[in-house]
Amino acid sequence: MLPLLRLLRPGFYPTELDILQYVMPLRAVAQAGLAGGFFPLWDSYAQCGQALVGSPVSALFYPFFWLSLWGTWGGFYAYVLGHYFLLGAGGYAFLAGGLRVGIWPAIGGALVIASGGYMSSMFFSIHFTTTGWLLVTMWLWLSALRGRRGYALAAGIALSLAFTSGFLQEVITALVGLLLFTALWAWRGRPRLRLSCAVRTVATAGVTSFILCAAPLWYLIRSHGDSGRAGGLQLAEALAWSAHPIRVLELAIPYLWGIPTPGHHNVAQAILSSLGEHHSVEWAPAIFLGALFFALVFLPVRQARRGLHQATWLALVFCLLLAFGKYTLVLPLLLETAPAFGIFRYPQKWLLWVTVLAG
16 A cells, blocks of 8 residues: 555645546546436546446446545545555455465565556556456456355456446456356366356356446447447557557666656656657556566476466466557557457556566
8 A cells, every 4th residue: 555655645636647637527527417416427528428337437337436426535535545455455365265376475466466567557547446356356256166155146246346347448358368267177177067167157257247237338338339439449549559668677677767757758758759659658657567576486386386377477478568569560460360459449558467467
């Protein structure tokens, strides 16, 4: 919680990223609508127009979003702090309970996930609220596969909270990963017993989450065509937010090129500008993970976990290549052959899974 203690300082008001341009105005739209006695499902404030059910800063069907509407700043701060705590707790539950690693490795991994630069970059644009629920979902899902009663139902509830919290891209990619893992898990070992557990888990969690998400899902589909971005982003616009490979150095050293500022007036921007690249601000101003934790990954592991260890490394490198976007051939080629990889509007958003996989 240390990075967020500044919220408690008297007179402190955050101005990072989108908070003054999008977060607080959208919050005001929701407050005004609810105070007027109606449910403000559509927001015309945004330049493109958007449904208030598909954005992490205005998720009206998400129960905890209502907490953020209390007061001027108090409810918003409680919302941010609560979800930041959920990141660490969910990360620990996933590692210790889901993957069944030791206590201290689980604590270290949870710290990497919760205190990584990407997550801290997302504090005030509220693009991290979904991740905690997805970590809880993965813990409950893996526990349900082992036959623990009631965990599949709980996984469905957690998945519905992740869905309604607004960051749909994260939910879809996590769900695809869980389904692929479940299929592989059922195929190995004793197929008949594992297949029954897998089918029961997928059916229970899927039906539960679908029932709980039916209303927001229906409205989101119904209103999607009215949005200014109904046809999706142009490829050039999406690839503009690619992470330059030079930023890999920041994984080991925080703010290698200087503290991020709204104008990004630091050494990194000077280097990138000289290469013909310029952003007024990066999507993720920080991506630090910690050199120490990367070093620990290379320590010997038990033979029984070697497959998981290698698969995690491969997935981490793959997501990092996707985050590089236009600077490698990986993402452009995938977008041409498999457009579904464009679900994360900006390539830098793949840094989310780099953070989770590093943990």
